[in-house]
Amino acid sequence: MTDAPSAPALRRTLLVGGVLLIVSAVLTFAQSSLLFAQTSMLFSPVSGVLFWAAVLAFSAAVLVFAFGIGRDGSVVRRRPLAVTAAVIVAAWPLIDRILSWIMPYESAPDFYRAWAYLTWAVTLAASIVFVVQIARAGVLRGRERWMPLWGLALVVTPQVLTQLLYVAVSPAPSTDDGEWIALVWGLGQLLSFAVPVALGILAIIIANRPASVGEPVQVYPPAA
Template sequence: MHGRRPTWRIGGIGLIACGIVGVLRGSVFGDPIVGTVLSLLADTLWAAAILVLAFGLHREGSVVARRPLGLAAATLVALWPAVATIINLLTIPTDLTTARSDAWLFWLYLSIVLPVVAGLIAAVQAGRAQVVPRPWNWAPLWVLAAQVALWVLPQLLGVAAPSALLQMVGLFSALGTLGFLAATLGLGILAVVLSSRSGAGTVAVFGSSSAPE
């Protein structure tokens, strides 16, 4: 128990800080330099928080019980946003040649599918580990399902009714932000709250700061 509480608290505070920085990043959209700095800061906070929660400051604090599959998936979830941010900064296509276009499309699809698959594995592993008190052990999976739904819905609407999608861009953008905040502020606050409960387990956290919007 003593090993769990600091893990939840530190991990939760890291997620809350990531959510706050993410909101600030959205407010300076017109300044690419500041926006990039805030993106990297948010990615760093996200990675640190997820790694702390996954590995735990002590073995008993690990939200996936330090099972190899859970640790591998959680590590990918933690590091992927920073990797994606850096690659996007370095590999923006400068021409429309077939080779570069194909490589860029492959990267776009990979950046959508890979974090979702890793997140699903990490969330299921955290839920099955049952280190977290029920029903909160499945909270990461709830957040992931919501984020995927918020990404799929506008894609379907864009195919079925493109004009309607154009009229709802603001709404879907707001919903995407809500999904991001659920994975950061929401789960972070939950982690901190449960860290103060006597006899409570840890909080398993999943979400992608870079989840599709």
């Protein structure tokens, strides 16, 4: 049997983390809608505030789930590998921003093209490690512990397909090719909003279900 985490602490973690996930998705949607409605607002203060509020809310959610609210509230039992992965996911946007201040994009466009691929690879790898560790930690039970992994797969798959389609149709995509790319990209945008909202709602539901948290989780069969 695993050690039972503190039920009140875990409920607080799931509640706060779930709310932060929903807030991050709503703010991201609001910023995207603003840019779509008025492209001249691309560099407006409002757009910047919405973007960073969404990033900070998502990063805070990841850290809340990793460290927990209270000593025993972590969904990964504060295992070093999981916590390290969570910190990378949460901190990378800040690292990216600091780098852009030190070295503006206009001064090194080739570097930033490579940096974009590095960013995607590092954050994806760290995200995979984190969601797998959530499942392996055994704090969440049954199918619920795999939901973050499935959610990550739903978000990432359209992104990968979009890149593959770009490569496949380059350098002269047809109108039909462009429509397929736009369709897959649009699906990715929809899932990027829907998945955090769904996971946030699920976390809140689990937090408010008395029998779902704070109980021992059997990992090995009982001895005969």
